[in-house]
Amino acid sequence: DKSAVDRPWRRSFLGYSVSWHKRQVRLRVAPKSLKAFMTKLRPLLKRSRGQSLTTTIQKLNPVLRGWANYYRLTASKRPVAALDGWIRRRLRLILWQQWKRPRTRARCLMRLGLPAPRAWMGATNGRGPWWNSGASHMNTALPKRVFNGLSLVSLLDTMNRLPSQP
Template sequence: MEEELTPLLRGWMNYFRLAEVKGLFEELDGWIRRKLRGVIWRQWKRAITRAKGLMKRGLDEVQAWKSATNGRGPWWNAGAAHMHAAFPKSYFDR
């Protein structure tokens, strides 16, 4: 019986091990994208540059100016909806 179960159990362990790694890499991928959005936010040093950059990426003028002048830090802005709209996941997949 042990000889029959060993390959089966190894297969299940390998299957679930891959599933856990996949989740870890997805989490890491999300963190890296947020970090890159923060770098972009820092590169746009002034509010006018941030507003113009957000408008160039498709945000309307009112939302771009509200976001550019919100006074929050790069990490907060990197996780905010306006940066996700301007730089979606597909932007970083290329």
């Protein structure tokens, strides 16, 4: 399995794979590496850890910086952007779980700038935490700039900022 002969875009080497793009070969993150990284992040982003969001972000940042530094040579940014969004959604899920009651959720959403009717509709919709973490009321209340203010490392921004030569 490790020494198989196949097309380069079907194989991976050191976590990288290649893509065929307009007759030009580009490096990309191997799909298996993305899944492995998400599996590594899940314990850090568990909803029942009983920690504040800032503590979770502090524990998450070194892992994100290291991963972004290793995969800075990749040319395809779409999977990295999707992974970035997934991390922020998991953090929104942690907040939704910490707020627990509909009244607390509505109060916190209003504190974050949502109008009262929209906050109450979002807080009392009866949907699960994962659905609510991706819903528009949570995305409006907690956009990317809020997480940037909490000093969350953005994978895409870090990879764009780092030089692409090793």
